[in-house]
Amino acid sequence: MLRLILFLIAVGTLAWGVIWVGDNPGQVSLNWHGWQVETSAGVLAGGVALFTITVALTYRFWLFLTRAPGQITASYRERRSRKGYKALTKGMVAVAAGDAEESRRQVQKADGLLGEPPLTLLLKAQSAQLNGDELAAERFFTAMLDDPEMEFLGLRGLLNQAVKRGDDVTALELARRAQALKPKSEWLAEALFDLEARAGTWLAASDALNHMTKLASASKGENRHRQAVVAFGESLDAEKTGDPVKALKYAEKAVSLDSAFTAAAVRLADMYLSRGNTRKAQGVVEKAWGLTPHPDLVALYFRARKVANGLSKVSALEKLLSFKPGAVEGHIAIAEAALEAKLWGQARTHLGAAMEAGRLTRKVFTLMAELEDQDRSDKDQVRHWLARAATAAADPLWVCTNCGHVTQEWSTHCPKCRTFDPMVWDTPPGLAALPAQQTHLALLSADTPSQD
Numbered sequence: 001m002l003r004l005i006l007f008l009i010a011v012g013t014l015a016w017g018v019i020w021v022g023d024n025p026g027q028v029s030l031n032w033h034g035w036q037v038e039t040s041a042g043v044l045a046g047g048v049a050l051f052t053i054t055v056a057l058t059y060r061f062w063l064f065l066t067r068a069p070g071q072i073t074a075s076y077r078e079r080r081s082r083k084g085y086k087a088l089t090k091g092m093v094a095v096a097a098g099d100a101e102e103s104r105r106q107v108q109k110a111d112g113l114l115g116e117p118p119l120t121l122l123l124k125a126q127s128a129q130l131n132g133d134e135l136a137a138e139r140f141f142t143a144m145l146d147d148p149e150m151e152f153l154g155l156r157g158l159l160n161q162a163v164k165r166g167d168d169v170t171a172l173e174l175a176r177r178a179q180a181l182k183p184k185s186e187w188l189a190e191a192l193f194d195l196e197a198r199a200g201t202w203l204a205a206s207d208a209l210n211h212m213t214k215l216a217s218a219s220k221g222e223n224r225h226r227q228a229v230v231a232f233g234e235s236l237d238a239e240k241t242g243d244p245v246k247a248l249k250y251a252e253k254a255v256s257l258d259s260a261f262t263a264a265a266v267r268l269a270d271m272y273l274s275r276g277n278t279r280k281a282q283g284v285v286e287k288a289w290g291l292t293p294h295p296d297l298v299a300l301y302f303r304a305r306k307v308a309n310g311l312s313k314v315s316a317l318e319k320l321l322s323f324k325p326g327a328v329e330g331h332i333a334i335a336e337a338a339l340e341a342k343l344w345g346q347a348r349t350h351l352g353a354a355m356e357a358g359r360l361t362r363k364v365f366t367l368m369a370e371l372e373d374q375d376r377s378d379k380d381q382v383r384h385w386l387a388r389a390a391t392a393a394a395d396p397l398w399v400c401t402n403c404g405h406v407t408q409e410w411s412t413h414c415p416k417c418r419t420f421d422p423m424v425w426d427t428p429p430g431l432a433a434l435p436a437q438q439t440h441l442a443l444l445s446a447d448t449p450s451q452d
């Protein structure tokens, strides 16, 4: 608006000036170095205006000539970097899509266009990994460590590579370095804990867990159980270094952190028993059984109650089972003791209850064969149960939830895949029988006359 008003004023003034000069032509006389110019004021004013315009235009043309190369270069650079970022984006999409060839093509393009190596390093590394060139990827991740902005990304890449090739020592070193850079990273805290635990550096693992609890990266219950497993590991270490007091202290800690932690309860009860503290051992077993009934607790209970023969075993078990009535493991334990005590009716009742509860496994069928053999000497029934046992599912064992590896003894790590705390008490996949069960079956079969 203001510009319009100024423009109108300027046009008005100019028009008035032209009219005024036309009304008052006047005379101008100029004498310069012998040159005599006679003209009107209007012509002179026009000449001056023309001269001014010519000078202004020449100046602008000169400015254009001097600035043009820079402007052209800048716009060229802008076009190149635009293309470079586009290639970078396309490369990232190709990596996400798993298109190795396209990612390699785009990363070359982006690298040539952008001329900023740090920016393309991550894509180069990821593309190299996608093309199966782990060595090149490692080179790019290592190059990233020199740039403070990229260091964490480089460490993460190298850490993943170390974990993948099973190099725990390097992985732990990298994880510790990365955590110093980004202490709030949750996945890193988890990875660091896992590596510390795997290395058996239980104190550092405990610190890592406390850090995870602060970050709230896992539930409190989950972390409590992990702390219990760590305490279990510390107890094992203390025993190895010949410190039984510390070993007991950590076993107690493990159980107090997680009373349902079977392996810790078994260890603690065993430690109490070896110190002659049967009352405490009995208490630990009863509490653990009430939460997670497990066959390993049965033998400890017999030791704690100082029972040796079948009849006293049955009566001791009746007390233990009252802490978790109806548990399948309880039915099987009492059936075994009843068989030993020749209480056939009781054995039959509890084996029936176990099968009714869905425990159709080798052990239960073998015990049924044993019962039929000893109680009624019914060879047909013995053969029937042995035949069922031969094709039945295996009994529960410690199974790794990560790789399916099966063991008889619980451990802090899977002995096969080295995952931390993956063992659950479960029916193992497949029909793999344990040597002990096979022997048991073989003995029974030997007693049984062949059909042909």
Ligand SMILES: [Zn+2]
Pocket (backbone or CB within 6 Å): 400, 401, 402, 403, 404, 405, 414, 415, 416, 417, 418, 419, 422
């Ligand atoms: Zn495993």
